[in-house]
Amino acid sequence: MSSLPRIQSLVIPILQAAFPDVRVGSWVEDVDYRVFPMLIVRRVGGTRYGGGPTQFSFSTIELSAYGTVDLPTTETLYEDALDVLYDSVNNQFVEGLGYLHSIKETFGATQFSSLFQDSWRVQGLISFGVRPIQS
Secondary structure (H helix, E strand, O other): OOOOOOHHHHHHHHHHHHOOOOEEEOOOOOOOOOOOOEEEEEEEEEEEOOOOOOOOEEEEEEEEEEEOOOHHHHHHHHHHHHHHHHHHHHOOOEEOOEEEEEEEEEEEEEEEOOOOOOOEEEEEEEEEEEEEOOO
């Protein structure tokens, strides 16, 4: 079993703690259970560090914010979530089995067509350095 934590196991609890009134997860529920606003965290790539493949990895996530109020509110949700993630890196906040070591927004906040009727979507790509807790 890998000593490196899944990026979602770090990012999702951090965002859930910061946004208790927002649905935060890695998938979107069926229409009967869907709640807005929501933040969806999906890993889209990454590599392990060659010099220490069990001690450091680079993971890229797609962070999508969905809202039903208006586009500016949805953009603000994305930006606020990004601020929380930057703070988590700067404070080296430990979550579960590891922590976010570094952060780089590789593709900034962009409006996309929402997959859901009467809602807005703003998303971006964020790369993190991920480290496990030292035993």
